[in-house]
Structure formats: structure tokens, C-alpha cells
Amino acid sequence: MNKMTDIDQKKCHPMVGVPIEKLRPKQVRKNLELTLWESLYIFEIIRGMYITTRHFVLNMIGFVFKPKGQKRRIFTVYYPEEKVTIPAAYRGRPVLVTWKNGKEKCVACGLCEKICPANAIMIVAEERDGSDRYPSAYTLDMSRCVYCGYCEEVCPKEAIVMSAEYQGLAERDRSKMIYSKEQLLRSEESVKDRIEYIRRIYSKCSY
């Protein structure tokens, strides 16, 4: 388990705040009896104001002269203009993975349909060229999906994975949130990270 989180941290290394090595645990005084110096208030108030003012000044300097390596000292992301890189562990919209030739990997075994706790998936299986099974219809009701990732976990063919897509998940009309198979097809290339990730994680578990 530790190893896994280590790998994850390398992958999506935290760009926010003080680096972990620099964080020193502070000693917390448990007894609330104030010393004489503290009960004078005024010096402690000045100390507090020094801290906030230091933050203010450093942030203002960071706005004007952008430090090297980081864009600025305040790490807020201006969302619509800037986007964060999403770690592979993120569970976004479930999508169907295709082979190189554009055919879906899914063999319509129905395991995802069975395990889905929210009954969001509905599959109609059919036969192609006398031998291949494939879903002639794969309906995913995103108004029901709870992003648990069970479908991806049970899938024997790595055909359904939780992608990093997080935009456009909400609609004003529920009927628009029911996706057909064609809307869910994604190339293998676009979800490569996630496939790697699930191989690494799920191979650790033995059911």
C-alpha cells in the first residue's frame, strides 16, 4: 500500500504549498495557562500581525517578480483559463476503450451491468461474424452513475475505464445525461495512463 502511494506522489506531485520535507512538526502546548508574556496580549498580537504581514508582503512580491520554477506564490488555479493535471487515480466519466481499428474492446459479458450499484449501465449483446460478441447498444445513465469504479474493476477486457474527463458531466436536461455507445468510445491512447494505473493496482489484489 505504501509503495503504491509513493508512485502516485511521483506521478501527480503536489505543486501546492510548502514541500513535505520542510514541514517540521510544531510543538503544541496542551495546557492553556498563559504565561505572563502572553497574557499581556499586545506582543502576541504583534507576533500574529507579523505573520500575516509577512505572508502579505511575500505574496505581493510573488505577484510582481514571479519566482523561478513556480508561476507565483499563490497557487490558486484560475479555473476556466487554467486547468490542473489530473492524477491517474482520478475517477471521472467511465468510457469505453477501442482497439486500434476503432472497434470496442467490450465483449458484452455483462459483468459491469451486474456489479453497477446504481444500475446505470444497460447492455444489449450481439454477435458479429458468427464468433465475436459485442454490445450492439451500451447505455450509460450518467445521472445515476456514482463514480465508484466497480465496472472498471470487474471488466475482464479493460474495456471500460474511468477517464479523467470531468467537464460536461452535469446537464440541465436528464435525458442528455444518458450516453449511447458511440458517445462513450475513446481511443486506447487517450486513456493510457489510467489503464497502466489499473493494471498496477488491481494486480495487487487477489480476489
Added chain:
Amino acid sequence: MLADMIESIAKILFIFGMNIGFFAPVLGWVERKQSAVMQDRIGANRADIFGFTVIGLFHSIADAIKVLTKEDFIPTGANKFFHTAAPFISLVPAIVTFCVIPFGGRYTLFGHDVNLVISDLDVGLLFIFAFSSLATYGAVLGGWSSNNNWSLIGGLRASAQMLSYEVAMGLTIIGVLMVYGSLKLTEIGVMQENFFRWGIFMQPLGFVLFLTCAIAENKRAPFDVPEAESEIVAGYFTEYSGMKFVMFWMGEFLEIVTISGIVTTLFFGAWHLPFITDQMLLSFFQFAGSNGASILAMLVNIATFFIKVIFFIWMQMTIRWTLPRFRYDQVMKLCWKMILPLSLINIFITGLVFLR
């Protein structure tokens, strides 16, 4: 006669414009932006005109438009008259008190004596105290007339807190009065021409106590128990909306300006630069002729005064965003058990030193 009128009107317009037109909207922006940068955030920056955001300054304009178009709501069972009167009662004293605070010295301009204070009252300090205590009625009436339990609690808290701190604030000032021997703010200002006669050196304890009391009087954090958002919604102005809400809000900001003005006048040398007297300024600007020298010296005075005021506004904002709120009993304890005895001790020591 005419010159007097022109002078008065110019001074009134200047102070009024400075307070309503500059400080009130800009302080709203400063409060947002300063707190944001202080807490490693960005702060309001989305309101734009043709793509220009001007670091969030347009939010003040957006606020003004929003507030003007909002419904003016009076809750059922509220006392309509007092509910409407309360915001005015809390805004007007905040504006009026600034008129006795001098923002410059006395100069001769075109043979006319110009004194840079709107009204040079002999009892200036008393006037300030009288009017700032009127603001209490705004909070109390607003809380009481809203027919809302949160408001009522807020109003009660406001009344007890402000009355208590009024007493303490009056006592902290007595030290200053004993040092300078005058209630006239212009005279106090003139006496601080010498850098070592500034109030902060004569009354260091008095300064700390006065600033504490003044912030408590203004109901801002760490003494914002009357409007404690996390406890009683918004306290005494829970039921206010639109323009009336903004009046409370503006009253609060203008009181910050007034407090900064009083602190500057009493403790930080009013309009004087350290080690530079008005006579030195006049002789320094001698090259511009006598009238030009007066005008330049006035401008230097006004700039000095307002820079000091802005510094104290800044300090109050920093305090407001640094310290957490006191509990209500702690507020009262601080007033009656610490500030009041300390101010009495301050008076006693001042008496020993100065009234030999």
C-alpha cells in the same frame, strides 16, 4: 464673508468626497483583496469592463449597481420607522465626526486666513465622543426593530459592548488631555510640531488602550460579537437588504477612517512630518511666492495626514484579519477588568509626571 463660504464649501466637499467617494468604496475593495493576499488567496478579480479587471476594483462598482437594484425588504412585524431610521443613525455620526479633525495647519492664502479643518470647535474631542456614541443607537434600534431573534441578540450585545467601551475610551483619552491641556483638536495638532512631543511618546499606554477601545467601539473583529457571523447570522443587521445594508457597511468603514484620523491627530503628530515644522515647510517652498508656498505646504500637510490615516486603516484591517473573535464574556472582562484599571493607572502616572 464670501471667501469664508467658499473656503468652508471647498473643505466640506473635499472631506465628503474623500470619505464617501474614495475611502468607502476603496476600503470595501481593500478588505477583500488584502485579506485574500494575506491568506494566500487571490481575492475578487472577476468583474471586468471590456476585459480589464484592474485587480478587482470594478467589484465596488458592481456592488453599487447590485445594491441599488435590490429590493428594500422590511420584515413582517418590524417597526417600520425605526427599521428605516437605524441605518441613517449609524451612518450620519460616522460622516459628521470627521468635520472636527484637522487635516492641515493654518495658512494665509490671498490675504485670507485658511484653517484646514471644517469646524474648529473648542470642544472637538467631546464632539467626537458625543457623536460616536450616537452610532450605538443605530445598532440597538436596528436590532430591536427587526423582529428577529438574531437581530435582537446582536442589538443587545452591541448596546452592552459599546456602552462599556465608551466609558473606557473616555478614560483613556484623559491622559492625552492632561498632557496637551486642550480639547481643541487643532491646538493638540499644533502642540505636536516637535517630534518628541508626539502623543505616542507622551502616552504609549494610552495609545494602545485607545486603539483597542476604538476598534471595539467600531464593532470590528476581534470585537465583532454584535454581528458574529458564525453565531448570530449577521447580528443586528440580519434583516437589512439593499441600500440600508450598505449604510451600515459604509458607516463601519467611515468609522475606521474616523478612528484613524483621531489616532493620527492625538498620537501621531496630526499633519506634521517628523522634525519638520510648518514654518520650515513655508520657507522651503519660498521659491513659489507667498501664496504658492502656502498652497504647497498645505498639500504636503494634507498628504502627510492622509498617509498616516491610510497607515492606520491598514493596521486596523491587518488586526481584523489576524485575530480571532473574543468570546462575549472575554470582551466584557477585557473592558472592565483590564482596560478600565489600566487607563486609571495611566491617568494617575500622567498626573504624577505632568501636573507637578
